[in-house]
Amino acid sequence: xxxVLHIADFPLHAxxxxxxxxxxxxxxxxxxxxxxxxxxxxxxxxxxxxxxxxMTAPQAIARCPALIIRTPHPPAExxxxxxxxxxGFSLSPTVExxxxxxxxxxxxxxxSDQRESAASRAIAExxxxxxxxxxxxxxxxxxxxxxxxxxxxxxxxxxxxxxxxHDRNRARDRSLSSSNTTPNLLLVTDPASFxxxxxxxxxxxxxxxxxxxxxxGLRTLGDLTALPRDEIVRRFGAEGLAFYQRASGGxxxxxxxxxxxxxxxAAMELEHEIETLDPLLFLLRRFLDRLTLExxxxxxxxxxxxxxxxxxxxxxxxxxFRLPEPTADVDILFRTLHTHLESLHTDxxxxxxxxxxxxxxxxxRQQGLFDTGLxxxxxxxxxxxxxxxxxxxxxxxxxxxxxxxxxxxAQLVPPRPVIPPAADPPIHPPFGLPxxxxxxxxxxxxxxxxxxxxxxxxEYISGEISFRGPAFPSSGEWWQRDRAWSRTEWDIxxxxxxxxxxxxxxxxxxxxxxxx
Amino acid sequence: xxxxxEKLATLRHLLAERFPTVHRTTGRLLPTGIAxxxxxxxxxxxxxxxxxxxATPSCGGHLLFGQLLAVARRERxxxxxxxxxxxxxxxxxxxxxxxxxxxxxxxxxxxALQATDLLARDxxxxxxxxxxxxxxxxxLRRIPGPQWYRLQRAVEPTDLALVVETPRPSxxxxxxxxxxxxxxxxSAFEHERAALIENLPATLQRQRLQTATG
Numbered sequence: 001x002x003x004v005l006h007i008a009d010f011p012l013h014a015x016x017x018x019x020x021x022x023x024x025x026x027x028x029x030x031x032x033x034x035x036x037x038x039x040x041x042x043x044x045x046x047x048x049x050x051x052x053x054x055m056t057a058p059q060a061i062a063r064c065p066a067l068i069i070r071t072p073h074p075p076a077e078x079x080x081x082x083x084x085x086x087x088g089f090s091l092s093p094t095v096e097x098x099x100x101x102x103x104x105x106x107x108x109x110x111x112s113d114q115r116e117s118a119a120s121r122a123i124a125e126x127x128x129x130x131x132x133x134x135x136x137x138x139x140x141x142x143x144x145x146x147x148x149x150x151x152x153x154x155x156x157x158x159x160x161x162x163x164x165x166h167d168r169n170r171a172r173d174r175s176l177s178s179s180n181t182t183p184n185l186l187l188v189t190d191p192a193s194f195x196x197x198x199x200x201x202x203x204x205x206x207x208x209x210x211x212x213x214x215x216x217g218l219r220t221l222g223d224l225t226a227l228p229r230d231e232i233v234r235r236f237g238a239e240g241l242a243f244y245q246r247a248s249g250g251x252x253x254x255x256x257x258x259x260x261x262x263x264x265x266a267a268m269e270l271e272h273e274i275e276t277l278d279p280l281l282f283l284l285r286r287f288l289d290r291l292t293l294e295x296x297x298x299x300x301x302x303x304x305x306x307x308x309x310x311x312x313x314x315x316x317x318x319x320x321f322r323l324p325e326p327t328a329d330v331d332i333l334f335r336t337l338h339t340h341l342e343s344l345h346t347d348x349x350x351x352x353x354x355x356x357x358x359x360x361x362x363x364x365r366q367q368g369l370f371d372t373g374l375x376x377x378x379x380x381x382x383x384x385x386x387x388x389x390x391x392x393x394x395x396x397x398x399x400x401x402x403x404x405x406x407x408x409x410a411q412l413v414p415p416r417p418v419i420p421p422a423a424d425p426p427i428h429p430p431f432g433l434p435x436x437x438x439x440x441x442x443x444x445x446x447x448x449x450x451x452x453x454x455x456x457x458x459e460y461i462s463g464e465i466s467f468r469g470p471a472f473p474s475s476g477e478w479w480q481r482d483r484a485w486s487r488t489e490w491d492i493x494x495x496x497x498x499x500x501x502x503x504x505x506x507x508x509x510x511x512x513x514x515x516x
Numbered sequence: 517x518x519x520x521x522e523k524l525a526t527l528r529h530l531l532a533e534r535f536p537t538v539h540r541t542t543g544r545l546l547p548t549g550i551a552x553x554x555x556x557x558x559x560x561x562x563x564x565x566x567x568x569x570x571a572t573p574s575c576g577g578h579l580l581f582g583q584l585l586a587v588a589r590r591e592r593x594x595x596x597x598x599x600x601x602x603x604x605x606x607x608x609x610x611x612x613x614x615x616x617x618x619x620x621x622x623x624x625x626x627x628a629l630q631a632t633d634l635l636a637r638d639x640x641x642x643x644x645x646x647x648x649x650x651x652x653x654x655x656l657r658r659i660p661g662p663q664w665y666r667l668q669r670a671v672e673p674t675d676l677a678l679v680v681e682t683p684r685p686s687x688x689x690x691x692x693x694x695x696x697x698x699x700x701x702x703s704a705f706e707h708e709r710a711a712l713i714e715n716l717p718a719t720l721q722r723q724r725l726q727t728a729t730g
Contacts, residue, residue, distance in 0.1 A: 426610050
């Protein structure tokens with residue numbers, strides 16, 4: 001059995017899905033942007049407003065002033081094609097890229113009672129991605145395609161108002177009532193009764209053949225297949241045989257299968273530059289919807305996100321995000337990008353976007369009984385990202401003391417995901433009070449009496465020095481001229497209260513901090 | 517006058533009988549190892565804001581922070597220090613005591629409060645230390661009262677303890693307030709830090725929640 005996912009007016013929907021709110025407005029696709037270009041395809045709203053294929057732009061606008069006019073956009077079609085194939089892989093690992101907007105999957109291995117529900121889910125997924133799809137399930141790929149097309153009114157039954165259209169609609173309703181399950185899904189259980197009432201045009205005859213059969217009074221595929229096949233072949237040769245076979249629903253054929261995606265990249269050159277956040281977020285959300293669908297279809301999750309924005313001034317902004325826990329949850333991935341982009345400012349507008357996900361196998365690990373890892377890894381990453389946006393990425397982290405005696409040289413490193421057990425207490429316990437640093441150290445003036453500092457003035461505090469500890473000189477990195485340092489410290493107490501660290505360096509005195 | 521007082525007492529008695537007060541209890545305390553705090557309240561109150569008013573220089577504000585870091589480290593709980601004036605000195609503490617710490621180096625009081633608000637809503641932290649000790653008085657006065665109550669609401673439904681150090685009483689929504697009003701003498705340079713912690717003179721100024729007993 002085969003399933004076909006079909007998107008009618010594929011080039012138009014491929015373009016509309018990347019624009020917020022465009023799908024809810026009448027829209028038409030024109031071949032080019034010139035005035036003489038004609039309507040190639042249109043959506044339901046435009047059709048309802050009276051726009052028809054073949055109209056020129058002025059004619060279409062006259063019928064529907066609110067009409068959105070678009071031209072084919074190959075990058076958008078490529079992205080939509082990838083989304084369609086990803087939905088196909090959710091049905092079966094044997095998938096064929098049959099034609100633009102048409103994806104065929106071999107669902108023989110799927111239990112018969114699960115085929116319709118799987119196809120319905122695929123249709124729902126594509127609808128969520130902005131691609132209105134229909135599906136047909138039948139014994140041959142061609143029958144499944146006919147079934148899917150049968151449900152796409154726009155491509156199968158053009159809007160005409162005559163008796164033939166009425167007859168076609170009645171024929172359609174009869175075939176639908178025999179094997180229809182849901183509005184967007186058709187399961188063909190009896191090929192002969194499904195095909196019989198369909199018009200000849202369903203099997204794509206050449207114009208010459210169509211004229212001949214029309215002159216003979218043949219109207220439906222059933223009328224044609226009632227004739228002897230050999231006679232059709234004798235009169236019309238290979239072309240007649242091919243048409244007869246198509247009218248009979250074709251035969252099972254091997255699919256030209258594709259391998260599931262191994263790289264998960266979505267990229268697009270924008271027709272119109274993006275200057276604000278909302279359109280960029282909409283586009284990135286569309287990308288993520290498709291990429292996460294591909295990830296799930298290939299049993300992968302995303303371990304990293306790489307975002308590249310190419311700007312109009314030929315520079316680019318690149319940012320990588322390492323996820324605390326690999327995931328294929330589109331909301332978590334989107335929040336990660338959203339948090340970063342909220343605080344991003346570029347000097348020029350964005351003319352191209354690329355989003356790349358690094359795949360990984362889903363983690364299967366059992367938490368240790370005494371593990372104290374993160375309760376919510378993604379929430380933690382998001383909190384850190386938000387706080388980083390407030391204070392700066394270099395001002396948040398876990399302090400780590402490097403192997404140096406240089407004062408105030410602590411570095412900030414990313415917090416650990418799991419807190420290890422506490423180490424044994426140090427052999428030499430700490431003495432005295434910890435220091436509360438003044439950053440930068442506060443300039444100080446000293447008054448000396450008998451060669452000893454007796455009074456201290458700073459902008460922060462002043463007072464008589466009632467206690468002075470011994471001097472503690474230190475220096476380091478003297479072998480590097482630009483990094484050499486040398487200083488002398490004293491622990492002092494002021495008569496007004498408070499214990500401080502007095503510093504002498506670079507021929508000046510400073511108050512380095514308060515012991516607290 | 518005596519009759520009015522007697523009537524007032526009778527009225528209070530009647531109200532107490534008709535509407536018995538239900539004490540809000542926390543029942544969740546984190547022993548700090550600081551005798552003055554543990555004896556007064558049983559420990560650090562979870563799901564609440566505790567204000568530590570550091571009224572004098574060298575009164576032991578960062579000594580208290582260090583002890584809370586040690587307690588959380590033993591429990592392997594994650595701590596965030598929102599440093600309002602970037603005054604924390606990692607070199608004053610053993611390396612291992614910093615393993616579970618996330619240090620946020622803020623440049624001003626407003627940023628510190630915004631960061632605290634974000635961190636208070638993260639389920640991964642057990643203790644937040646907000647250091648506004650050196651914040652300018654004008655900045656502290658400019659903090660609107662609702663902002664403190666918003667923090668209180670964020671902390672209440674969690675197991676988080678939020679400790680705020682200030683130079684003077686500034687947190688209207690603090691359920692518990694201690695004051696450190698004694699400057700350490702120069703002899704503190706010669707004492708082990710553990711001894712200084714044990715003898716830290718903290719005075720309870722406010723306790724709005726009655727802790728569970730028994």
